[in-house]
Amino acid sequence: MAGVSLVELMIAMVIGLVVMLAVIQVFAASRSAYQLSEGLARVQENSRFAMDSLQRELRMAGHFGCVNDQAHGLQTPASLNSTLATTHPALDFSRSIQGYEATDTGPGKTLTLPATPATGGTAYSPALPTQYAAALTNRVNGSDIVALRYLMPEGVPVSLIAGTPAKPIFNFEASRLAVLQSGVSEPGLFGVADCLSATVFQASAVDNGGSVTFDTAPNNTSVFSSLYTTGQASLYRAESVVFYVGYDATSKQAQLYRVRFTAKPGGGLAAQAPEALVEGVENMQLLYGQDRQLDATAPTGFIDRQGTALDVEASLTDKAQAWRRVGAVQLGLLVSSPDPAAAKRTTGDAAALTSLGVTYTAPNDGRMRSVYQTTIALRNRLYGN
Known part of the structure; x- marks a missing residue:
């Protein structure tokens, strides 16, 4: 019988090992290419969603019906009214947009990002209100914060106004209650507006049959001072929201x-639990563009001032007026992949990451990172609106 000699067996094993090494190298290269493409795809996907979400929200700044807050502020007396206590910053609707600049993160600064983000320790300019600090406990150090307050884009026409001028009851078509709620199950903060004035208030009661009642409530400190007419006024839910970069302990990522x-009808103001919107956003930088004209006269429509939140605060003694003249926002995001997508780099092999003048030193953890920037015109602040 014919057999295989030891020499022939050893030669066959060597050839097999060479083939296996080649297959393993091809597999490793394919796996690395897949991880790179997957990491890049996730970074692009998350950044696109984050940008779109923030753009939609920022563009709503100044929306108070058919006349924006900037135009309301030009009236004598001002026609943007509020019955709400302004002791809580979330209820100060005279400032539709307000930013908080993380200390030492302005243009020209360098920011080192730790492998595990540090939280709760950064100082802000202007100072972050204690109410916000208590609600944003997982905020990442070195990232800017922005607060927005406005009336939702969709409202419902007021079909009947009962009660008294000081304490009105607004009736609307009951089938449109879901439009008025706009995603909040028990809204209590509302705004009523026509093309002459707008008033933000807390409802004492909301009837599913189609009515919102204004009366004594924990956050109301005054009564209505403006009159509204059936067929001309619309009712909106009032929104007060804060966007920031926070650390999620479960995913161990920013x-x-x-x-x-x-606030529920007749209830106290409360901060809802932080909602994670987009994973992998490690840092947010914001710059604000102001109109050339800052005083009480009409704006020019030219946005030729640009600076941080601290610069906006320093531009006028009247802080609310300074923020009303913000007509554009520059947004920069640093986004990383959820998982490592490449081998750790060697010293000096890192690409420079810069966002709105801030240079980042990223941790060497193999994650894909990229910076995305955009300029957002606040459409409710456009001259002539």
Whole structure:
């Protein structure tokens, strides 16, 4: 019988090992290419979603019906009214947009990102209100924060106004209650507006049959001072929300978060639990563009001032007026992949990451990172609106 000699067996094993090494190398290269493409795809997907979400929200700044807050502020007396106590920053609707600049993160600064983000320790300019600090406990150090307050884009026409001028009851078509709620199950903060004035208030009661009653409530400190007419006024839910970058202990990664401040009808103001919107957002930088004209006269429509939140605060003694003249926002996001997508780099092999003048030193953890920037025109602040 014919057999295989030891020499022939050894030669066959060597050839097999060479083939296996080649297959393993091909597999490793394919796996690395897949991880790179997957990491890049996740970074692009998350950044696109984060940008779209923030753009939609920022563009709503100044929306108070058919006349924006900037135009309301030009009236004598001002026609943007509120019955709410302004002791809580979330209820100060005279400032539709307000930013908080993380200390030492302005243009020209360098920011080192730790492998595990540090939280709760950064100082802000202007100072972060204690109410916000208590609600944003997982905020990542070195990232800017922005607060927005406005009336939701969709409202319902007021079909009948009962009660008294000081304490009105607004009736609307009951089938449109879901439009008025706009995603909040028990809203209590509302705004009523026509093309002459707008009033933000807390409802004492909301009837599913189609009515919102204004009366004594924990957050109301005054009564209505403006009159509204059936057929001309619309009712909206009032939104007060804060966007920031926070750390998620479960995924062990920074994410874009939202905290909404709401009050049920007749109830106290409360911060909802932080909502994680987009994973992998490690840092957010914001710059604000102001109109050339800052005083009480009409704006020019030219946005030729640009700076941080601290610069906006320093531009006028009247802080609310300074923020009303913000007509554009520059947004920069640093986004990383959820999982490591490449081998750790060697010293000096890192690509520079810069967002709105801030240079990042990223940790060497193999994650894909990229910076995305955009400029957002606040459409409710456009001259002539």
